[in-house]
Amino acid sequence: MIAGILLLQAVACAVLSGIVANNKNRDPVGWGILGFLFGLFGFVAALVVKSAEPEEEPEKDQRSERVTRQSPTARKFNSDEHEKKCPDCAEYIKLEARVCRYCGHEFSDEEVERQIEERKKEFEEEREQRRKKRKSAREEPSKGAKERKVCPTCSTHHPLDQEECSRCGTSLTD
Known part of the structure; x- marks a missing residue:
């Protein structure tokens, strides 16, 4: 029992x-x-226990059937993630809002579209700057790294002004 x-x-x-x-x-x-x-x-x-984040479905590339995942830097403009400041009450509201939920200020359709286009343009410019910065960081040596010669015999690194390997005595001049 x-x-x-x-x-x-x-x-x-x-x-x-x-x-x-x-x-x-x-x-x-x-x-x-x-x-x-x-x-x-x-x-x-x-x-x-806390809720787990739901796994996002991978997006399919329209040109091919292979599955691609978007990196955080490759994300697209989402107007829900952006806000604008109401000119009357100075409260932040959604970018697409046509009426301020705090004071009732009304935005014209043209004004809303213009604001969305401005933010989209700023977003694209920032994304391009981040891409260029990442690309230049990959191409340039780090600031602390000095140009050095490598010995062809023992692969020891030496300063540029040194003419002979201190380890094996091989000449470092070309």
């Missing part, structure tokens, strides 16, 4: 832990096993 009650409790905790974990984008099977093995403690752990 007691074993049946304990088994029923373990199954209930397993099911509840799995449901809670699934709602938090966690593995329901794994959390269900934890709920079954640890009972109420496993269920409480499933309640306390």
Whole structure:
């Protein structure tokens, strides 16, 4: 009788832990096993754990059928991520808003479109600057790195003004 009650409790905790974990984008099977093995403690752990970020579906390239993932630097302009300042109440509202939710100031359709285009242009310019900066950082040697000669015999690095390898005595002049 007691074993049946304990088994029923373990199954209930397993099911509840799995449901809670699934709602938090966690593995329901794994959390269900934890709920079954640890009972109420496993269920409480499933309640306390933070939600996991949902995995994004990879985007398909239209030119080919291969799957490509976007890097954070290659993301596209999203107007929901940008805000504008209301000229009347100085509160920040969404870039696409036509009416300020704080004071009721109305923006014309042309003004909203112009603001969106300006922000989009700024976004593209910033992205291009970051791309150029990354490219130049890859091409230029680091600031602390000095130009050095490499010995053809023992591969030891030497300053440019040195004419003979200090390790093997090979001439470093070309």
